[in-house]
Every structure is written in C-alpha cells, then in structure tokens.
Amino acid sequence: MAQVTPPPGRPRRSTINDVAREAGVAASTVSRAFTNPDRVNQVTRAHVLEVAERLGYAPSPTARALESGRSDTVALLVPDITNPYFSGTIKGAERAAAAAGVTLVLGDTQEHPPTEEKLVRRLGPAVDGFVLAASRMPDEALRRAAELNPVVLVNRASPGLACVVADFDTGTRQIVDHLASFGHTSFVFAGGPPESWSGSRRWVGLQAAAHERGMDVQRHGPYVPMLSSGAAAADAVLGAGATAVVCHNDMLAIGVLRRLGERGVAVPGDVSVVGFDDMFGSDFCTPPLTTLAERTEDAGARAVDTLLLQARQRSAEPGALVLPTQLRVRGSTGPARVG
Amino acid sequence: MAQVTPPPGRPRRSTINDVAREAGVAASTVSRAFTNPDRVNQVTRAHVLEVAERLGYAPSPTARALESGRSDTVALLVPDITNPYFSGTIKGAERAAAAAGVTLVLGDTQEHPPTEEKLVRRLGPAVDGFVLAASRMPDEALRRAAELNPVVLVNRASPGLACVVADFDTGTRQIVDHLASFGHTSFVFAGGPPESWSGSRRWVGLQAAAHERGMDVQRHGPYVPMLSSGAAAADAVLGAGATAVVCHNDMLAIGVLRRLGERGVAVPGDVSVVGFDDMFGSDFCTPPLTTLAERTEDAGARAVDTLLLQARQRSAEPGALVLPTQLRVRGSTGPARVG
DNA sequence: GATCACATGGCAATCGTTTGCCAAAAGTTG
DNA sequence: CAACTTTTGGCAAACGATTGCCATGTGATC
Structure with a gap:
C-alpha cells in the first residue's frame, strides 16, 4: 500500500x-x-x-500538561500592557518565570473587569495560576477565581488571597514629610480612577500623614491617569491656589507639568509636583519629577515566586508581602512659595 | 467502597x-x-x-490542543520586554490575538540569540506560531524554526520568511531632507548594536539619502542603546564638531540630550538631535525629540494577523509587509549653527 | 549456588478533548 | 407506504505525553 x-x-x-x-x-x-x-x-x-x-x-508541553496536570505556565494579567508602569511588573514576572522554567502568558484586561473575568475563565484550565496586577475584579469574583486556580495579587488586596503590595503607608508619609520640610502647609491630591485599589491606599495614606502633621489636604478628580488629563488637573490646582500637588501617578503628574509649563507657572517655584511610580521617563521630563518609586520588578518576580510555591506545594498561605517604596526627590519639588 | x-x-x-x-x-x-x-x-x-x-x-485548551493540533496560542518573542519601544508591538500583538480569540505567550530573549533559540524550541510544540520581533537569530536558525512552526518577523527580514518591517528607506530620506532643509551639510550617525537589523537598515538608508544630497555622514559607535550610553555618544559628537546627530534610537538620543544639557551645549542651537522610534517619553523630554515614528502597534497586530493566516490556511506567502514611517518634528532639531 | 534486593525497562491506563464513522430517527419524495 | 436523504447523537480511536505496576536481569549476600 x-x-x-x-x-x-x-x-x-x-x-x-x-x-x-x-x-x-x-x-x-x-x-x-x-x-x-x-x-x-x-x-x-x-x-x-x-x-x-x-x-x-x-x-510537547501540551501533552505533558494534560497528563500531569501541571502546565508549567502562569498567566499575568495587567490592566494595560502599554502603560510603562506595568513594564517593571511584566519584566519581573518574566524573569522569575524564566528562572523557574515556566512559561508566561500575558493578558491585557483593558482596565475592564468583565474582560479580566473572561480571561481568567478561558485561561484557567491551561495555566498553573494567575498573577493579577492591579486587578479591577470585585472581591467576589476574585474569590471564585481563586477556588479553581492559585491566585496572587499585585497592588491589590482581597480577603483570603495572597498579595504583593507596595508600602504606601510609609511612602505617603515620606511624601508628606518631604513637602512639609519645604514649608508646604497644604496640598492637593489629584486622584485617579475610583476603582483603583492603589489609588485609594494612596489617598488614605496621604490623608493620615497630612493629618498627623496638621496639614490641609483636599482631593480633586477623579482624573483618567493619562498625560492628556494633566491639563484639567493642573488647572484645578491653580484654581485652588495650592502650593503643591500630589498626583495619582507619574503619567498624570507629567501631564500636569506640561500644562503648568504651557501656562507659564514655575515648577517648583510656584507649584511643587509629586507623582507615584517613578515610571520610565520621570527622570528626564522637565523638571525631573519627584516621585514615590515602587519596586515593581521585584513585585512581579515575588508574585510569580509566591504563585509557584502555592501551586506546587498546595500550601495556601494567603499572606501579604509588603515591599518598601522609595521617595525619589528630583527637581519638581521645592520650597513653598510665600503668599 | x-x-x-x-x-x-x-x-x-x-x-x-x-x-x-x-x-x-x-x-x-x-x-x-x-x-x-x-x-x-x-x-x-x-x-x-x-x-x-x-x-x-x-x-480545556490543553486537551483541545492535543487532539486538534491547534493550540490557538501564538508566541511573541522580544529582545527586551522593558524597552518601551516594544510596548507598542506587544500591545498590537495582544490586541490582534485577543480579537482572534487567541492566547498570547510572551517571551523575553534578553537580546541573547541562544535564549531566543531555546525559547523557540521549548515553546514550539505548544504554540501555533511565532512572532519574532527584532530577532537576533541567524538566518539559518530562523529557517530551521520556520520549518516546524509558522514564523513572522517584525523589523527583520530573512529569505523565505514573512515579515512586517518599517519603511526605513523613505523614513531615513525624510530625516536627511529635514536636516538639509535646516542647512546642515553633514551629520553623525550614532550607531547601535551591529546585530540589529533595523540598525543596519537605518544606516544604509541614511547613507544613501545623504549621498543623494551630497551630504557628509560618518558613523560612530556602536553604542548600547541605553540612556547611559548617551554620554559617550554625545561626547563623540562634540569631538567631531558635528552640527547634527542621528541616533540609533530614542533611548540613545535622550541620553545624548541629557549629556549635551549637562555640558551646556544648546539643542538645537549648537547641535540638532534626531532619534528613531518615537518611544514613550520622546515628546516630553527636553527639548522634545525629533524622531522617526514607526507604527509599532500596527506592526505587532499585522504580524499576528499574518501569522494566523499562515497557520490556519497553510498558505505560506513569505511576503514583506512594509509599514510607513512618520517623521515627528519636535524641538530637538533646528538650523545648523554657522561656523 | 540459592536467595534476595535492587536497578532498569516495558506495558497499559490515563489526562480531556476532537472527530471519523455508524446507527437511529426524522423528514422527503414518488 | 416504500425507498431514500438528511439530521442528529453516540461510540471509540486518536493526540503525546506521564506514571503505577510488573517482569526481567544483574549483582550482592550468605
């Protein structure tokens, strides 16, 4: 034949x-x-x-996974791949995954909870677990996801789930101390999306620290954390006559810097500007931005490590890993203007 | 029982x-x-x-893949995930993959050909194909990889393989025209890694265009395309007494800008600076950078689309898709200084 | 030299799907 | 109403590995 x-x-x-x-x-x-x-x-x-x-x-990893039950694959879901803030997390996760001989699947949830849930459901049977960065899913959905797959959160906390978070309490206090040392007695917080867990932690921390020091703080926004929103935020700050503004993140802060520049407002002469994230570019904008740096690369790596631990040994220890932050003082903050 | x-x-x-x-x-x-x-x-x-x-x-995607032979998964390998230049490509690929209901596996080759080959080999049996962005693998290795899996290259060409590339010929001519219009009669090219296909295309294009216009051009480098290499490149430019420098990419260009700033050299007064990529940050550095923008997001998306076409129907058409580039003129270029 | 343990390799079941083939049921036609 | 087509669902064999169990062969021990 x-x-x-x-x-x-x-x-x-x-x-x-x-x-x-x-x-x-x-x-x-x-x-x-x-x-x-x-x-x-x-x-x-x-x-x-x-x-x-x-x-x-x-x-064939496929055949192996089918029989053994382990796929040696973990999924990392981020709200927006393009956002440079997440580059560090992605890089760190990649590094840790590669070191462990594990494949990384990357998903973009488009800041959209239903998309996130759909991805979790679709990928679930094929991965050993999820790292959810800045997850927008409600606690209830997270709980359900965690029933079927190991889950580790990054910069988000949820009852019963392991997470890796930045130490915003200390970080925000550092920011406030820094401003106070320059004679600022009040400042504005230009807030981001209400669903952002990080955002609310930041606001809580700033309030607490400001209160301790007897400083006055008011919140504006919410602003979409994009360069283009900086204009509105900057204008609001000027309208309020503030001497300093702390922005939800660097993206917004740089947008604010730009707008202030356009309007001829001196930074830090007239207004000091602080951001969060120490994102790529924050050190070469004008003026370079004072910002609270997170160890995002570590966060990504530790999250994957934690996940693998949880997946391989089935020891579910829903602890929170708190990573230190660091205030990078640059040119965008200075003495409060008088009057 | x-x-x-x-x-x-x-x-x-x-x-x-x-x-x-x-x-x-x-x-x-x-x-x-x-x-x-x-x-x-x-x-x-x-x-x-x-x-x-x-x-x-x-x-279970795993079980499905095993039987059907299709995994509905494509792998995207980039030299360096953290490099913002690749964010666009990643985003585009993600978008196209999501639209096609396909999972994206992301790999970081660390600019290291052996790592790239290892990844291709390991992932090969589990994915429907590869998008290799700025691949550093030798042609021969690419050919072998393409025997077992559909492969689409981004900003790299190799005989017999489909690819999506930026139109550097036109783009470099635009750069040269732009400089010439400002009265520059010569410029320096601060080159990147010799293995970079894009890099050599850029250099070839610049030379040709300069030659057409009777301009003088010399190449310096290679420089590692990082901010920190900018210092050396800038110093070399000053040493050569050039009125303009075209850098391998924006990362290097911004490094050059910084160094020139530190040394009190006016941009564009004394020296004009041009980059490639229009990377995130290029529009808010000081001065904002004139740069040749590629449509990286499109490139990523089209590459995935091409790949899926090639994988689903087994019509292997090793064509090259050339995407237009666009010169974004910003503040870092201006009239040539006289004398 | 008989006994035993251990090292080594093979058999076959299994993982969760897909899919070719067949059979039964339903509908169509003259 | 017989003969035929079409629809629909089930059976069972893959897909490519892993792994528990058994059989064999080898060397060690007494």
Whole structure:
C-alpha cells in the first residue's frame, strides 16, 4: 500500500514515540530519560538523548500538561500592557518565570473587569495560576477565581488571597514629610480612577500623614491617569491656589507639568509636583519629577515566586508581602512659595 | 467502597464528561455544542450550554490542543520586554490575538540569540506560531524554526520568511531632507548594536539619502542603546564638531540630550538631535525629540494577523509587509549653527 | 549456588478533548 | 407506504505525553 505522500507541507514534529522507535526503547523510557534521570540507566539515557537531539525532539508541553496536570505556565494579567508602569511588573514576572522554567502568558484586561473575568475563565484550565496586577475584579469574583486556580495579587488586596503590595503607608508619609520640610502647609491630591485599589491606599495614606502633621489636604478628580488629563488637573490646582500637588501617578503628574509649563507657572517655584511610580521617563521630563518609586520588578518576580510555591506545594498561605517604596526627590519639588 | 474524600483542596474543575453526564448526552455532543453548533440540535445545544454554565465548565485548551493540533496560542518573542519601544508591538500583538480569540505567550530573549533559540524550541510544540520581533537569530536558525512552526518577523527580514518591517528607506530620506532643509551639510550617525537589523537598515538608508544630497555622514559607535550610553555618544559628537546627530534610537538620543544639557551645549542651537522610534517619553523630554515614528502597534497586530493566516490556511506567502514611517518634528532639531 | 534486593525497562491506563464513522430517527419524495 | 436523504447523537480511536505496576536481569549476600 502506497504511503500517502504529504504535499510540501511542514514536516511532522517528532514525538516521543519516534524517538523510542529510533532508539530501540519504549516511550516510557524516553519520557523518563527527560523527566526522571535516576530512573534510567546512564548509558541508555545518553543514547536516548542523543537520538532525541538528532531527531530534533522536544517534549510537547501540551501533552505533558494534560497528563500531569501541571502546565508549567502562569498567566499575568495587567490592566494595560502599554502603560510603562506595568513594564517593571511584566519584566519581573518574566524573569522569575524564566528562572523557574515556566512559561508566561500575558493578558491585557483593558482596565475592564468583565474582560479580566473572561480571561481568567478561558485561561484557567491551561495555566498553573494567575498573577493579577492591579486587578479591577470585585472581591467576589476574585474569590471564585481563586477556588479553581492559585491566585496572587499585585497592588491589590482581597480577603483570603495572597498579595504583593507596595508600602504606601510609609511612602505617603515620606511624601508628606518631604513637602512639609519645604514649608508646604497644604496640598492637593489629584486622584485617579475610583476603582483603583492603589489609588485609594494612596489617598488614605496621604490623608493620615497630612493629618498627623496638621496639614490641609483636599482631593480633586477623579482624573483618567493619562498625560492628556494633566491639563484639567493642573488647572484645578491653580484654581485652588495650592502650593503643591500630589498626583495619582507619574503619567498624570507629567501631564500636569506640561500644562503648568504651557501656562507659564514655575515648577517648583510656584507649584511643587509629586507623582507615584517613578515610571520610565520621570527622570528626564522637565523638571525631573519627584516621585514615590515602587519596586515593581521585584513585585512581579515575588508574585510569580509566591504563585509557584502555592501551586506546587498546595500550601495556601494567603499572606501579604509588603515591599518598601522609595521617595525619589528630583527637581519638581521645592520650597513653598510665600503668599 | 468508600469514596476517597479529598482533603480541603481545590475543587476539581468540571470536565466535558461531567457536563455530558449531567446533561444526559454524550461527551461528543457537548464538544460539538461548543465547537460545531450546526452539528447539533438547537434545543440540545441550549440545554448543554445551560448545564455547562451551571457547572462552570470551560473547555480545556490543553486537551483541545492535543487532539486538534491547534493550540490557538501564538508566541511573541522580544529582545527586551522593558524597552518601551516594544510596548507598542506587544500591545498590537495582544490586541490582534485577543480579537482572534487567541492566547498570547510572551517571551523575553534578553537580546541573547541562544535564549531566543531555546525559547523557540521549548515553546514550539505548544504554540501555533511565532512572532519574532527584532530577532537576533541567524538566518539559518530562523529557517530551521520556520520549518516546524509558522514564523513572522517584525523589523527583520530573512529569505523565505514573512515579515512586517518599517519603511526605513523613505523614513531615513525624510530625516536627511529635514536636516538639509535646516542647512546642515553633514551629520553623525550614532550607531547601535551591529546585530540589529533595523540598525543596519537605518544606516544604509541614511547613507544613501545623504549621498543623494551630497551630504557628509560618518558613523560612530556602536553604542548600547541605553540612556547611559548617551554620554559617550554625545561626547563623540562634540569631538567631531558635528552640527547634527542621528541616533540609533530614542533611548540613545535622550541620553545624548541629557549629556549635551549637562555640558551646556544648546539643542538645537549648537547641535540638532534626531532619534528613531518615537518611544514613550520622546515628546516630553527636553527639548522634545525629533524622531522617526514607526507604527509599532500596527506592526505587532499585522504580524499576528499574518501569522494566523499562515497557520490556519497553510498558505505560506513569505511576503514583506512594509509599514510607513512618520517623521515627528519636535524641538530637538533646528538650523545648523554657522561656523 | 540459592536467595534476595535492587536497578532498569516495558506495558497499559490515563489526562480531556476532537472527530471519523455508524446507527437511529426524522423528514422527503414518488 | 416504500425507498431514500438528511439530521442528529453516540461510540471509540486518536493526540503525546506521564506514571503505577510488573517482569526481567544483574549483582550482592550468605
């Protein structure tokens, strides 16, 4: 019977069986040669590996996952991939995943809770767990997701779930101390989206610290954290006659800087500006931005590590890992103007 | 016989068989209800879907991939995830993948060809294809990879492979025209890594355009395209007494701007600076950078689209898709200083 | 040299789907 | 109403690995 000659297509990828046949052993032996070296004779193993190499064989993660239940894949979901703030988290997660020999699946939730839930549901059966960065999902949805898959949150907390968060309490106090040291007695907070967990933590921290120091603080916004929203925020700050503004994040802060520049307002002469995130670009805008840096790369890496721990050993320890923040003082803050 | 009661672990995810049993149909019917609606009666289908919903069933992409051969997953490999230049490509790829209902796996090759090859080999059996952005792999390795998986390159060309590239020929001519219009009669190119395909395309284009216009151009470098390399590049430019410098990319260009600022050199008064990429931040550095913008987001999206086309129908058309570039003229370029 | 343990390799079941094929049921046609 | 087509659902065989269990062969021990 003539073998069907496949038309000029892609050559079939060789499987464990091809290797087994070619090496004259059973498939199970090939499998063990790869995953369980002690279980097979050294010389057999060497031979198998040699044949595998020659055939260009690589084990199929898919088939492996199906049988073993582990996919050695973790998913990282971020609200907006393009936002440079998340670059660090992504990088860190990538690094930790690569170090652990695990594949990273990246999802963009578009700041949209339903999209996030849909992704979790779709990816769930195929990954070993989720790192949800700045998740917008309601607690209830998070709880449900965590029933089926290990979940670690980044800069978001939810009852019973492990998370990695920045130390906003200390960080915001540093900001307030810094402003106070320059003689500011009040400031404005230009707030971001109400659903943002980080945002509310920041506001709470700023209020508390301001209160401790007897400073006056008022909140404006919410503003969409984009450069273009900076104009509105800046104008509101000027309208309020404030000597300092702390912005929801650097994106907004840089937008504010721009607008102030356009309007001929001196920074920090007339108004001091502070941001959050120390995002890429914050050190080369004009003036360079004073901002509270988070260790986002660490956060991403630690989140993945925590997740893998949780997934491999089923020891679910829903602890919170708090990472220190650091105030980077640059040119956008200075002495309060008098009068 | 007493059923083994699982200790307080994660509840078992329901499978197609659970749904089938609960709905009183065969597993194949459930499968078809999801993937082949016409093949099953409307009311049966509705019932099955209802049961599936109730049980929180989601098909396992893993099992599906194993049988069907398609994983509905594509991998995007970039040299450096953190580099904001790639954000656009990543975003675009994500968008196109999401639109096609396909999962995106992200890999960071760390600008390291062996890492890239290892990733391709490891991920190969589990994905429907690769988008390789600014791949550093030698042509030969690319060819081998493309034998086993569909591959689409971004800003890299290789014989027989589909690619999406920026129109550097036109773009570089625009840069040169722009400089010439300001009276510059020569300029320096601060080059990037020699392996960079984009980099060499840029250099070739600049040379050709300069030659056409009778301008003099010399190449310095290579420089590692990071902010910190800007100092060396800037100093070299000053040493050469050039009136204009075109940098390998914006990262380097901004580094150059900084250094020139530190040294009290006026931009564009003394020296004009041009970059490539229109990376995030290029519009709010000081002065804002004149740069050649690529449509990176489009590139990522088109690459994924091309890849899926190639993967689904096995029509391998190794065409090159050339995307237009756009010169964004900002504050860093101006009239050549005289003398 | 008989006994035993251990190292090693193979058999076969399994993971959760998809899909080719067949059979039953339903509808159509003359 | 017989013969035929079409719709619809089920059976069972893959897909490519992993892994529990068993069989064999080897060397160690007494």
